[in-house]
């Protein structure tokens with residue numbers, strides 16, 4: 001199947017051709033016909049599968065077809081809500097690229113900066129609005145956004161929004177939307193709250209699932225090195241020195257950890273930069289741009305900051321720390337092997353992280369290949385942990401894992417903190433045509 005077979009408007013086909021898109025990815029092949037048919041959609045898929053185009057293309061197609069029939073004053077006709085500013089910017093760039101010959105305008109808004117510029121843009125008129133939940137709700141409650149003419153709403157990365165404590169904001173936003181609309185809901189995982197939310201939000205919907213194992217196993221070459229904590233920096237330096245020309249994205253579980261890695265690499269004369277929530281938006285964008293342009297070869301990121309990273313030439317992802325939530329592993333390695341390309345993801349695993357590795361392997365239904373000898377091999381980490389079935393909790397997670405994940409109280413506090421940070425520490429808007 002080609003994009004032409006989908007019956008898309010000519011200006012969109014032209015833009016896709018210029019983007020070098022020849023074949024729709026599996027999610028696009030499944031979702032675009034459903035959306036062109038004006039049905040609601042529940043998409044279970046993560047970034048890296050081509051889901052932005054899966055919802056962006058049909059929205060642009062419909063709006064393009066409608067616009068000549070309607071009056072020319074721009075009103076918000078499509079809304080995309082997404083958890084992070086990086087992702088919001090990324091989605092805005094995609095709409096701009098796919099819609100460059102349609103004359104449709106998109107604006108991206110996120111919080112943390114003065115709102116005047118955003119308000120000005122909204123007043124001038126916009127067809128497609130891409131927003132993070134906090135600022136969107138703020139501007140809505142001040143009366144700067146009208147959804148009277150809204151035809152489409154997309155909730156993107158719903159599970160991530162839930163993790164970041166945005167669920168109440170999302171519910172409030174949805175309550176303010178006109179009931180007659182086409183709704184699209186995307187989430188990498190489907191916890192109970194997300195299922196309930198999708199039921200509330202969607203009408204008669206179709207479901208499209210792109211399984212994590214499809215996304216990971218088929219395209220990304222994976223491997224794990226067993227290494228003790230103190231030797232992780234040395235192993236990282238060793239690997240980077242072997243690949244001086246590759247663009248490498250290194251994941252750290254914590255902001256503090258990310259900063260420490262930058263320092264350690266600097267001591268070995270390897271230039272890198274960290275992006276995480278404590279960095280200013282300007283610093284994050286600067287590092288990201290340098291990385292995208294290939295001027296900076298090594299970028300250290302936390303999970304939230306990395307959500308919007310979309311770098312065509314990214315060939316290697318290193319999990320310096322294994323994530324304690326297995327789905328995060330899938331998100332991370334999805335940074336490489338984008339769309340139809342192939343990539344490599346290497347994980348460092350210390351003894352304490354073995355339960356995480358086991359949970360990841362359970363989720364992706366395959367063993368992450370053990371990579372051969374390296375100068376910092378750790379025997380304790382290498383040993384298969386002996387967990388008897390009786391030591392497992394009912395939901396299949398090991399006790400160790402649960403303990404390390406923190407108490408419910410901590411999780412709630414973290415969510416609240418994330419929420420505040422997202423509300424307070426965000427940045428300006430971008431307007432794209």
Ligand code: AMP
Pocket residue numbers: 020021022023024025028046047048049050051052053310311312338339340
């Ligand atoms: P996403 O999952 O939306 O973040 O997209 C992942 C990456 O795949 C982005 O770099 C897109 O530009 C790229 N992409 C999306 N659809 C296609 C396609 N049909 N052919 C080639 N690349 C694509």
